[in-house]
Amino acid sequence: MNATHVEKDGKAPYYYVPSNSPHPIRTSLSLLLMFFGAALWVNSMFPGRWMFIIGVISLFVSLFLWFGEAIRESERGLNSQRVDHAYRWSMAWFIFSEVMFFSAFFGALWYAREITTPMLANLEHQHLLWPGFIAEWPNFGPGGVVEEFKTVGPFWLPTINTALLLTSGLTLTISHHALRANRRGGAIFWLALTVILGFTFVACQAYEYMHAYADLNLRFDSGIYGSLFYILTGFHGFHVIVGATILTVILLRMIRGHFTAEHHFAFEGAAWYWHFVDVVWLGLYLYVYWT
Structure with a gap:
């Protein structure tokens, strides 16, 4: 079931299943980059600090997009x-x-x-x-x-x-x-x-x-x-x-x-x-x- 499947009477479907999403894998990769960079950074190894910073930024971007999609689903009456x-x-x-x-x-x-x-x-x-x-x-x-x-x-x-x-x-x-x-x-x-x-x-x-x-x-x-x-x-x-x-x-x-x-x-x-x-x-x- 995708985002367009809403019952004719305007009520939400019995159980809404979202379509395939890239957000979980993006978030996982961001966390991996962040923690791997942190491990290198505390051991004074290059480029740990920059990997950590990029990982944090990527994590916030991924969560912003993911949560925004969840909010839109809620406001469209899919929940x-x-x-x-x-x-x-x-x-x-x-x-x-x-x-x-x-x-x-x-x-x-x-x-x-x-x-x-x-x-x-x-x-x-x-x-x-x-x-x-x-x-x-x-x-x-x-x-x-x-x-x-x-x-x-x-x-x-x-x-x-x-x-x-x-x-x-x-x-x-x-x-x-x-x-x-x-x-x-x-x-x-x-x-x-x-x-x-x-x-x-x-x-x-x-x-x-x-x-x-x-x-x-x-x-x-x-x-x-x-x-x-x-x-x-x-x-x-x-x-x-x-x-x-x-x-x-x-x-x-x-x-x-x-x-x-x-x-x-x-x-x-x-x-x-x-x-x-x-x-x-x-x-x-x-x-x-x-x-």
Whole structure:
């Protein structure tokens, strides 16, 4: 079935199957080029940096074309209730994979703090491996192998960022309720405020990174604490950028008149993703900054 097969009564087909598309293979090749270039770049090999940049640009172009086609399919009425269910299940499983992704790094942080650090300080390991190792968190390795640094506390930027994200979750929920009540103006206003709060969070985190690097001497190679701090907060920041970008696209679509009170899964899927980002940050805020 191709894009022209729509029932005579104007309803969407039972299950719309799009025609052959070059977007999946283009996106896959872009990702391959991006990651291969990144591997060469971190090893100071030419032309890694340029391969990475070209891969990123190609990825964004591929996704722009692919998502644009999906939007046109939706606006032409090709997505039936069955397709809507498929979208919902796909988004749910995607978020589940993201939960597992962050769980791995939270688990690594817990293992380093609660298992590895005490274990390396017992008498057997002190005698055989690292004499004088002290079981404290964060640690600087045996004999101060890691250059001394200071940790990032919860005050004040992390707490401000927590307030920003929690507020953005509230404004997004208000926007959703306004859309369901067919109050498009209110939905646009609260969604725009959500986008502003999201990008403000990113700006605050960028400032926090500069402060940590320049004033606290906290770097990616500052032992297990430094590496996990930047991996966890960095990947979360990347997810915030992605989520805020998605919400920006949803905002532009809403301004153009897309979505109805009954059919707006693109909005709901973006909202699910944003609330997931909020929950992950709460875990980071409590486990990384407070303890």
